[in-house]
Amino acid sequence: MSTSVKITVLVDTESFDENLAKEHGFSAWIETEDRHILFDTGQIGGMLSNAQRLNIDLKQADTLVLSHGHFDHTGQIPQFLALNDHARIYCCYNLDITRYSCKIGTAPRSIGMPEASRQALSDISSNRICELGTPRYLTPEIGLTGPVPRNSPLEDTGGPFFLDDHRGVDDLIEDDQSMWFETDKGLLILLGCCHAGLVNTVEYIKQISGIDRIHGIIGGMHLVNADEARLQYTFDNMKRWKPDILIPCHCTGATPVARMIEAIGSDIVKWGCSGYTVKA
Ligand SMILES: [Fe+2]
Ligand SMILES: [Fe+2]
Known part of the structure; x- marks a missing residue:
């Protein structure tokens, strides 16, 4: 079984x-034969205005x-829940914990879910929310990783992430998850920030799905702080996967994207942006 899928970067x-x-x-925004799925909501509203411009109806999301x-x-x-009263929500446990970015030399920043989002989730029926501790198939061809095992010693969360504002306890961002689509062309993988590490994530999806062929990967790869060893390790694995298309977005970082284009080729690596679409 396989599905056809169209993914549009909303913001x-x-x-x-x-x-x-x-x-x-x-x-x-994800469209398959019979599903409409919103993946993440962005920060300040570009998702809503771009959806309108792209004629995407968020009310349709299941x-x-x-x-x-x-x-x-x-x-x-x-804003999404105000528009949509029926979509089921899938996340990992501990999505809403308090968390910080503590860069040395700058004031700590609270970077967890905004209070209004916490409140909105607690205001809806808990039957609509599904918290994952293990992988889950939404359909026979659409999967969610749930928390991703961190096997690679070269991959970390990619930033100065802590559970407190004084660099006391690391935030391992254990709630980081990605999703995949099993298509005729192979796996199409969609990432948020990929704090679990790209190699950890892709290898886990291959293992769960039993599919080795990687058609494409789209989303934030969070390589912005990656050292040379991690970049090389990532590019070596990309070469091994032989994807048809790689679309680094969001937090991948301009320099890592440029390095990726150099290493993998501009015919395969396309820099993602608002409105970018990929079909498989
Ligand atoms: Fe992000
Ligand atoms: Fe993130």
Whole structure:
């Protein structure tokens, strides 16, 4: 069994179309034969305005998938829930914990889910919310990883992420999850920030699905702080996977994207942006 799928980036950190908003955040719209899925909500509303411009009706969503609890992916949950009274929501446990970014030399920043989003989720029926501790198939061809095992010693969460504001306890972002589609062309993988690490995530999806062929990967790869060893390791694995298309978005980072194009080729690597679509 396989599905056909169209993924549209609803909002991204980049926009190459002046009619489409950009913001520090990520959201994608997924259409298959019989499903409409919203993946993340972005931060400040580009998701809503771009959906209107792209003629995407968020009321049609049967499912909202939340990749992890950072503010730039969960900021528009209240606005989505105000529009849509039926979508089931899939996230991992501990999505809504308090969390910080603590860069040395700058004040700590609270980067967890905004309070309004927490409130909106607690105001709806708990029957609509499905918290995952293990992988879950939404349909026979659409899967959610749930929490991803962290096997690679070269991959970390990709930033100075802590559960407190004084660098005391690391935030491992265990709620980070990705999703995949089993298509005629192979796996199409959709990432939020991929704080679990790209190699960890892709290898886990291959293992769960039993499918080795990678058609494409789209989403935030969070390589912005990756050192040389991690970049090389990531590119070596990309070469091994032989994908048809790689679409780094959001938090991948401009320099890592440029390096990826150099390593993998501009015929395969396309820089994602608001409005980008991929079909398989
Ligand atoms: Fe992000
Ligand atoms: Fe994130």
